[in-house]
Amino acid sequence: MAIPRDMNAPATALTDVPPARDHANPRSAIAAFLTPALLIYAAFTALPVARTFFNSVHLVVPNRPDEWVGFTHYAELWTDKIFWKAVHNTLTWAVAAPILEVTIATLLALCLYAKVPFARFLRVAWFTPVLMSYVVVGILWMWILNYDWGALNEILRGIGLGGLAQPWLGHPATALPSLIGVTTWMWTGFNMVVILAAMSSLPSEVLEAAELDNCGWFAKLWFVILPLIRPTLLNLVILSFIGKMKIFDLVWVTTRGNPLWSTETVSTYVYKRAFQWSEFDLGYPSTIAVVWFVIVLAGVLLLTAIFRQRDRIEY
Amino acid sequence: MAFASDRTAVASRPRISTAALRSAALILFIALYTAFAAGPFVWVASMSLRTTTEINADHYAFPWPMHFEKFAVAWTESNYDTYFFNSAAVVLAAVAILTVVGGMAAHCFARYRFPLKGVVYFLIFSTIIFPPQVTVIGLFQLMVDYGLYNSRIGLVLVYVAIQLPITIYILEAFFARIPGDLFDAARIDGYSEWAIFWKISLPVALPAISTTIILNTILLWNEFLYAVVLITDDDKRTLPLGVLRFMGDQLEDVGMIATGLMIAIVPVVLIYVFFSERLIQGMTAGAVK
Amino acid sequence: QELTLWSHWADQTAKVKFVEDAARAFEAAHPGVTIKISWYQKEPLYAALKTALSAGQAPDIFYAETDQTEYMKTGLILDLKDKLNWDAIEPWAQEVWGYDGGVYGFPLEAWTVETYTNEGMLEELGIAIPVDGLEGEAFVEAVKTIAGAGMTPMAQGVGDRPYPGAFLTHEILVKRLGKADYESLLKGEGVEWSDPRVREALEYAKEIIDAGAFPASFSSIKLGEAHRYFHTDPGAAMLQMGSFYPSRAFAAPDAGGQPENFALGIVNGPIPPDAACPQCKTIAVGGSFVVNAASEHPDLAVDFLNSMATPEMGNAWLEANLVQTGIKADPSAITGDKADYFKKLAAANEGVTYTYGIPVQQMHGTARETFTQTVNQAFPAGLIGVDEVIDMMGSSY
Amino acid sequence: MAVVTLQNIVKHYESGGAPAVDDVSFTVEDGEFMVLLGPSGCGKSTTLRMVAGLESITSGRLAIDHQLMNAVPAKNRDIAMVFQSYALYPHMSVRDNLGFGLKRRHTNRRLVRQRVEEVAASIGLTAYLDRKPHALSGGQRQRVALGRAIVRDPKVFLFDEPLSNLDAALRVSTRAELVRLHRELSATMIYVTHDQVEAMTMGDRVCIMEHGRVAQIGTPMEVYLNPANAFVAAFLGNPPMNLMPATADGGAVLLGGRRVAAVAAEGDVLFGIRPEDLTPTDDARAAVISGRVASLEPLGAETLIHVDRGDSTVIVRGPRVPSARLDEPIHLRADPGMIRLFDAATGEAIRLPEEAMT
Amino acid sequence: MAVVTLQNIVKHYESGGAPAVDDVSFTVEDGEFMVLLGPSGCGKSTTLRMVAGLESITSGRLAIDHQLMNAVPAKNRDIAMVFQSYALYPHMSVRDNLGFGLKRRHTNRRLVRQRVEEVAASIGLTAYLDRKPHALSGGQRQRVALGRAIVRDPKVFLFDEPLSNLDAALRVSTRAELVRLHRELSATMIYVTHDQVEAMTMGDRVCIMEHGRVAQIGTPMEVYLNPANAFVAAFLGNPPMNLMPATADGGAVLLGGRRVAAVAAEGDVLFGIRPEDLTPTDDARAAVISGRVASLEPLGAETLIHVDRGDSTVIVRGPRVPSARLDEPIHLRADPGMIRLFDAATGEAIRLPEEAMT
Numbered sequence A: 001m002a003i004p005r006d007m008n009a010p011a012t013a014l015t016d017v018p019p020a021r022d023h024a025n026p027r028s029a030i031a032a033f034l035t036p037a038l039l040i041y042a043a044f045t046a047l048p049v050a051r052t053f054f055n056s057v058h059l060v061v062p063n064r065p066d067e068w069v070g071f072t073h074y075a076e077l078w079t080d081k082i083f084w085k086a087v088h089n090t091l092t093w094a095v096a097a098p099i100l101e102v103t104i105a106t107l108l109a110l111c112l113y114a115k116v117p118f119a120r121f122l123r124v125a126w127f128t129p130v131l132m133s134y135v136v137v138g139i140l141w142m143w144i145l146n147y148d149w150g151a152l153n154e155i156l157r158g159i160g161l162g163g164l165a166q167p168w169l170g171h172p173a174t175a176l177p178s179l180i181g182v183t184t185w186m187w188t189g190f191n192m193v194v195i196l197a198a199m200s201s202l203p204s205e206v207l208e209a210a211e212l213d214n215c216g217w218f219a220k221l222w223f224v225i226l227p228l229i230r231p232t233l234l235n236l237v238i239l240s241f242i243g244k245m246k247i248f249d250l251v252w253v254t255t256r257g258n259p260l261w262s263t264e265t266v267s268t269y270v271y272k273r274a275f276q277w278s279e280f281d282l283g284y285p286s287t288i289a290v291v292w293f294v295i296v297l298a299g300v301l302l303l304t305a306i307f308r309q310r311d312r313i314e315y
Numbered sequence B: 001m002a003f004a005s006d007r008t009a010v011a012s013r014p015r016i017s018t019a020a021l022r023s024a025a026l027i028l029f030i031a032l033y034t035a036f037a038a039g040p041f042v043w044v045a046s047m048s049l050r051t052t053t054e055i056n057a058d059h060y061a062f063p064w065p066m067h068f069e070k071f072a073v074a075w076t077e078s079n080y081d082t083y084f085f086n087s088a089a090v091v092l093a094a095v096a097i098l099t100v101v102g103g104m105a106a107h108c109f110a111r112y113r114f115p116l117k118g119v120v121y122f123l124i125f126s127t128i129i130f131p132p133q134v135t136v137i138g139l140f141q142l143m144v145d146y147g148l149y150n151s152r153i154g155l156v157l158v159y160v161a162i163q164l165p166i167t168i169y170i171l172e173a174f175f176a177r178i179p180g181d182l183f184d185a186a187r188i189d190g191y192s193e194w195a196i197f198w199k200i201s202l203p204v205a206l207p208a209i210s211t212t213i214i215l216n217t218i219l220l221w222n223e224f225l226y227a228v229v230l231i232t233d234d235d236k237r238t239l240p241l242g243v244l245r246f247m248g249d250q251l252e253d254v255g256m257i258a259t260g261l262m263i264a265i266v267p268v269v270l271i272y273v274f275f276s277e278r279l280i281q282g283m284t285a286g287a288v289k
Numbered sequence C: 001q002e003l004t005l006w007s008h009w010a011d012q013t014a015k016v017k018f019v020e021d022a023a024r025a026f027e028a029a030h031p032g033v034t035i036k037i038s039w040y041q042k043e044p045l046y047a048a049l050k051t052a053l054s055a056g057q058a059p060d061i062f063y064a065e066t067d068q069t070e071y072m073k074t075g076l077i078l079d080l081k082d083k084l085n086w087d088a089i090e091p092w093a094q095e096v097w098g099y100d101g102g103v104y105g106f107p108l109e110a111w112t113v114e115t116y117t118n119e120g121m122l123e124e125l126g127i128a129i130p131v132d133g134l135e136g137e138a139f140v141e142a143v144k145t146i147a148g149a150g151m152t153p154m155a156q157g158v159g160d161r162p163y164p165g166a167f168l169t170h171e172i173l174v175k176r177l178g179k180a181d182y183e184s185l186l187k188g189e190g191v192e193w194s195d196p197r198v199r200e201a202l203e204y205a206k207e208i209i210d211a212g213a214f215p216a217s218f219s220s221i222k223l224g225e226a227h228r229y230f231h232t233d234p235g236a237a238m239l240q241m242g243s244f245y246p247s248r249a250f251a252a253p254d255a256g257g258q259p260e261n262f263a264l265g266i267v268n269g270p271i272p273p274d275a276a277c278p279q280c281k282t283i284a285v286g287g288s289f290v291v292n293a294a295s296e297h298p299d300l301a302v303d304f305l306n307s308m309a310t311p312e313m314g315n316a317w318l319e320a321n322l323v324q325t326g327i328k329a330d331p332s333a334i335t336g337d338k339a340d341y342f343k344k345l346a347a348a349n350e351g352v353t354y355t356y357g358i359p360v361q362q363m364h365g366t367a368r369e370t371f372t373q374t375v376n377q378a379f380p381a382g383l384i385g386v387d388e389v390i391d392m393m394g395s396s397y
Numbered sequence D, E: 001m002a003v004v005t006l007q008n009i010v011k012h013y014e015s016g017g018a019p020a021v022d023d024v025s026f027t028v029e030d031g032e033f034m035v036l037l038g039p040s041g042c043g044k045s046t047t048l049r050m051v052a053g054l055e056s057i058t059s060g061r062l063a064i065d066h067q068l069m070n071a072v073p074a075k076n077r078d079i080a081m082v083f084q085s086y087a088l089y090p091h092m093s094v095r096d097n098l099g100f101g102l103k104r105r106h107t108n109r110r111l112v113r114q115r116v117e118e119v120a121a122s123i124g125l126t127a128y129l130d131r132k133p134h135a136l137s138g139g140q141r142q143r144v145a146l147g148r149a150i151v152r153d154p155k156v157f158l159f160d161e162p163l164s165n166l167d168a169a170l171r172v173s174t175r176a177e178l179v180r181l182h183r184e185l186s187a188t189m190i191y192v193t194h195d196q197v198e199a200m201t202m203g204d205r206v207c208i209m210e211h212g213r214v215a216q217i218g219t220p221m222e223v224y225l226n227p228a229n230a231f232v233a234a235f236l237g238n239p240p241m242n243l244m245p246a247t248a249d250g251g252a253v254l255l256g257g258r259r260v261a262a263v264a265a266e267g268d269v270l271f272g273i274r275p276e277d278l279t280p281t282d283d284a285r286a287a288v289i290s291g292r293v294a295s296l297e298p299l300g301a302e303t304l305i306h307v308d309r310g311d312s313t314v315i316v317r318g319p320r321v322p323s324a325r326l327d328e329p330i331h332l333r334a335d336p337g338m339i340r341l342f343d344a345a346t347g348e349a350i351r352l353p354e355e356a357m358t
Ligand SMILES: Nc1ncnc2c1ncn2[C@@H]1O[C@H](COP(=O)(O)OP(=O)(O)OP(=O)(O)O)[C@@H](O)[C@H]1O
Pocket: D013, D014, D020, D038, D039, D040, D041, D042, D043, D044, D045, D046, D047, D194
């Protein structure tokens, strides 16, 4: 702090004013607030990530100095059929799941928003799936999708559709859709809660104005509610998108990418390459991670660009 | 379908029949979805009270007699108690640190302008996309260098690191919506930036804080990969390994797995029930809005 | 001094007890030495080892299987050739762990691939399968008969393992090609997947599969479930399984074991026409211990392993775990209610030629991955045909 | 256009709770500008929202053009409403905000477009048609809200404190605009406000509400000059009417011992006189009120003189430069025609004999 | 208490952008009540926030009690501020809100408690001490905000439009309360508002700002009667001063061909006269303005007469029942002492010869 000076000194000396001090943005406070997070980030996130980038252009084997291999891993990746299959699956998942989750969640949120009876109970009931870990969910759904005694097939048989009973996770045509169904089951409740919260904070007068403008409930939903909660929906889509781009545990517990790589995701493939392929080289898996990082980032930016509101919405 | 602001009788009186039809369809839809969403949970819960033999005889019977003793067995025979307390300690510490450190950073991003703010924010946030299966190896090497390998403190710090971006993201959105006048008022009341953070930001943001607490607790309670790789001593291990133990190689002990699952789920459900109203409020303002 | 050991088998109490007992005995014999053992599931163990080895933090002794040649390749584990008491160990087990002139693993666990039968059921259906197995169409007919009676011929499933689904095809290939050619087929050195013998073998396997050998739930049945499926509910005529089968099946029925008075038979698997080696079988070395090359007490570690390499320990293993071991043991010395089983097993293995290791233990990288996906799952599940298998396997090396 | 009739309208938000609106009846004639005025929480908005169909009616009958409306949903009532918060659709441009209600009713795109541009021109929004509401100033938003109502050409216009979010200057000009609009459209309008300047300057008639009930209905001048009760007297005027306790002895009213009016009442009364009807006088005997100047509040154009009477304070409107001096005694003469009396117990106005009236 | 000095204060929010505050200098004397008045966005809040230390000063010198303050952070300036939004701490009870600032400075719990209760009593909040802000009405919240400032007994009080969220009635009473408070504490106060009634009735002096610059500083009556420029003239007064284009020929000002003032100016000027200084007259020749009555706006106590002059409208304040009739011609006489002239180009006031001044 500058030592206060006498103001009655000659007023000409405007230059003796101490250097401007930004009261609204004090440097020291900013540093103090940010440092712990940055330290933890640097130590436990940034360095490993940097290390991954480094690995992707090296052959990294224990007891041997890292060997620069240039972009050979990248070239190899380009022709790696399993990788591209995994990319295809993961993208399918990452596109389908957010749409399903957010759409169903919106419908559910509407039900609660319309104040159906037992709304509080329903909200909790619908939310519970997300409280379980992927491991738990995986085991649970393996049971449900079990061919012989799983609930799904039992129900199908019970309502006389036994012909549709399937080894759901065992057939390439149904395995991925089944797993997408599982993530939808798991995350819809979460999305619902968020959407419901967004709806509840909508200005009621705008909705009333819509009513006076001759809107039935669907018109109100379509022309007013959805556009207004669009930022929320976008955020949910992106969160879900990122989550599915990284999905690992569920696949690992249930199918491990089987059958015929129909549920192989990039993360499971990375894991297989890093931990299961009886090789020590971390270079190639790191390359996958880097390439995938770029793809996901591009996806997120694209999503944001497509759905971004050109103007803010204020209400 | 009735809308919130349609709660008036005004809107629905004239066409009772179609309205009734619609609400019947609505109730059916809701009932079906509720069964879909909560049914699996109820099913595991019932299986957790039955023995595997009973389950194999009929997978869908009512759990009678109820074998509550299975919980005791699961708890004592599989080292669950140790795992449970390790999990509790690690998750509690990580969530506490996350809340404070994440809160501080979020406060900073929300309140102040400084050079490169956007870049720093982007850097922190973009790494959540990185597959942990790969970084874990580099991380492992670093943990050894730091001398934090095979220590619960190390695990706590790693947990803080992986949940930090999303925590900052959620809290930042909320903090940004606290009126700036509040902070100015506290400054004028003579408080330092640090005191303002503790006495104003955190208490006022309680709904968002609860949101992050719930989310972080759920996710970390269930975290698996790092727990396996970074801890070797059995007496430092956490619960997800215990859960896995039940689905061991030797037998498909469905009943016991179900019991193990329930033990793992119940604490999270309790946390959720405890904080759920706050969660709603937090979502309204923070997170994903 | 402290020796550290990481091992799989966290949930297999008999094995844990065996190793812990050995450790306690070793500690008693060597005052001042402690052995600290961390028990894992297999997945977590591999992940932990991979990271720990990369960082130079691995334990002195750890669990390994014979397919993990990367340990030898990178010099991470100690050559035990001149250290271990090889006299007490079966020669085939030593051969399996051989790599580049050295021998690297202490083969504690071993197993053979057997075709178990439900003698009661076969009798009911009027099918007789000799110990030496059925040849060609005879086996196919047997399968058709069983399936025709509404029963499941073979109870395998691939719900959680990358190998049981492949047992059928694998056994047929071994028998058709013989030990040497089969190994070179798997390693991609010499015999191609497009070889006509391979095709014939696959076509034979396909015939069996198309006859309805496997249950509809093949893809979701897990290893443990397959056992139950075979002996209890709903019951199947055959189960091709590692000889670790009894370690689960001999538990009490309440704990998932086979029913009392279950008539368990052991036979040779189907023999393809023109078999080069009709009596070929597979023996696999399972859980083994290796010594970390970076260990600070390598000699102590070897001493500990040697303390387990005795015939007494071998028999103790057999009795406790009901699965073979690489330690020389004398099954005939076993008495009690399991003696009968070991006699049957010995009979079934009388005069057979062993190939070492199941395919996933001999293959690497993309080939192994492709093998798991095709021969282990898609092919037996009827999702793909012979041509696809040949194509995919052929292009995976 | 339309006639709006309310008959014994009652509204309970919570069954069993106190009514938010309690037995309200009035008719708004075709083309009339009716103002609902009252303090916060008196039920103005509730009344308006029942007319709009946004709130259900607990009992009573609501008719528009003699058609019973109780059960008709809002969207079918053909009513336009301007909300206090404007309630513009934040995600739509001004053009779409204006056109939305039309598009929901007509399908002809070109007609809608034409009508929107016509209205935008008439309220001076043409230049802003493609902006989003958040890019508009408060006054412009207000005009969009207005435009959205006009464009539809509805049977009835409802306004719920549409000016209260505007700053003082804008409020004045928008007030004038609304009056012009009403004259041009000669539409039926119901206008809620708690600002009495708006009520006075805009309404054909004013309905003053208190605690969910109608306190008085009449033209602005009627209610200003002849308030039906003490509540209305104290509510209207800025500063409001001075009310002082006085006693009536059957023939005359005594205020501070002075005889200030002749009336056939008995007992405690309230003596009321508006600040502008008091004039300082030197003649202490002609004065009805005497006191001490407690403070002077210059407003530029005029000065408010606060006179301390001991037990109460009386406010007098004086000229820009008043003769009164702070802390000096002052005597006030009352315009006799402007004296109003109220029953002290019920607050009801007491009719004065003819000669005492304006 | 304290003297606040601003010397050539400049504030740029974005370097390179237009200044939000541009070369502002003034001194607020010890115990003075200074009002900053101006339209929205003119830089009032920015100026205040610089004094408070919430915003950095780009250049210029700020001193409190002759001590240079530019670099002193807000927490060390010993200033209290009341925000437009009140900025009550939502998670604290009224008691804690009041005591929060004190606790920071004194450690004696009992003293803090006592002082809080004292202040709460003085502003009538004792009954609400344990409520949270959300359970208070607007007026009560406002009083808590005020109490929070008073309780600290700071060197300087700052107010940023503290009344603008209150409804009309509350605003009037709170205004009076603030004035009383100022008198009792005789504290130095700076008060930002864009409501001129507040400025006129409360300020010892008023500083009128426009586009970040000071337009005029003076007592309320000074700025009302002698606006330094056309902006101030048009900003003050409700309705504001009538301004009409006129021409000066060197010796006289001509308005619509009539000679309305004698002044030594040349060229285009603006002729200004306040609505209350115009009186209808029958004598067309004595009138300075003639026109037609366009509308009559009765306000109860008085009536505004809008007079259409063809190219512009003039507003006249008339009595409750004016003689003017709608659409009839009208002639207006101007109080000669009240005529003001401004340079049409610069807007600066043109000094009139002595005799023409009040
Ligand atoms: N949705 C509601 N639920 C319960 N009570 C309500 C509701 N809306 C209003 N009220 C109550 O009804 C009464 C009348 O409210 P209303 O909004 O009509 O008042 P108002 O005259 O419009 O007041 P203001 O000038 O503050 O807008 C109040 O006591 C209010 O508390």
